[in-house]
Amino acid sequence: MDERHIERVASQLGARAGDAVDVDRVSAAVLARLRSAGGARRPRPVSRWMALAAGVAIMAGAAYYTFAVGDVQGPPLSGTAAPQLAGLNSAELGEILDSLVVEPVTLSGQVSLDDLNAEQLAELLQMMEG
C-alpha cells in the first residue's frame, strides 16, 4: 500500500464524529463553565526582576548549548529521513527517538538519551531506522 492511499483513507477518518457533534450543546456548556470561572484569565504582569532573571537564564542556556552541542560536526547523514535529521537540535532528535521506542531508552545501564549530543542522537536514530 502506498502513502497516497493511506493519506486518502486517513482524510476520511472521524467524518461521522464531525457531523454528529452537537455544536450548540458544546457551546452552551463551554460558555457556562467560562462564566463560572470568570471568563478569560488575564495574564499576571511579570515583574521587572522576574523578566531579568528569565533573560539571564535564557542567555546562560544558549551559551551552554553553543559550547556543549552547537559546534559538533557530525558525519554526513544518509537514509530515508537523513536529510531532515541534519537540521534538528538535540531536543527534537530526542523527541523523535522517544516516539520510536516503547520503553524509555537507557544505554549501557547508566547513560540515558538525555546524555547524548545531537550527533550521537542522529547516529542512534539512523541505526534504528536501519
Added chain:
Amino acid sequence: MTAPEAHPEPADAELIAGWRAGDEGAAATLMRRHAPPVARYLAASGAGDDVEDVVQEAFFRAFRYIDRFQGAASFRTWVMAIAGNALTDLRRRRGRRPVLPLEDREVVDASADPHDLLVERDLEARIAHAVTLLPRMQRDVFLLRAQQGLSYDEIASALETSEGAARVHYHHAVKRLKRVLRD
C-alpha cells in the same frame, strides 16, 4: 431595487478579539466554526464516546487561556493541539486505551462495487486502528497533515516543534502504518 447587502462571516482574528473583550457570541461563532473538525480529529485519535466531552474541554481551555494564543498557527490548529493534550489527560486519569472509531466503517458509497466496498471498509478500519496505536507525536502530526491537510509549518507551530521534526515524525508515522497494515 438593490440586492440585500451580504455580510461576510467575520474572520477568526476579529472573533478572538471579540472574545477577549468579553463577547460570548464571538466565542460561540468560533465553536460553531471549528468544533466539527476538532471532533473529527479527536475521533481519529481514538477518543471514542468521549469526543464531545474533550471538544468541550479543549474549547474551555482555549477561551480561558486565550492570551496564550499568539497566532503562530491558526486558531483551529491551536485548539486541536489543546484537544490532543486534553485527550491525553483524560486517558491518564482513566487509564483508558484509545478507542477505534467504529462509525467510520459505516461510510457507504452507493456507486461502488460491493466487493471493493468491503475491501475499502476493511482498510479504513485497519488504518483507523493503526492510527490510534501511533505514539502521540507521530499520531498528531499524521492526522494534522493527512486528515486536516495542514502544512508542516503550521503543524510545527501548533505542536511547538520544528518543521524538520514534524516531517520526520510524519515519515515515521507512515512507515509504522505501512508496517502495521502489512502484518
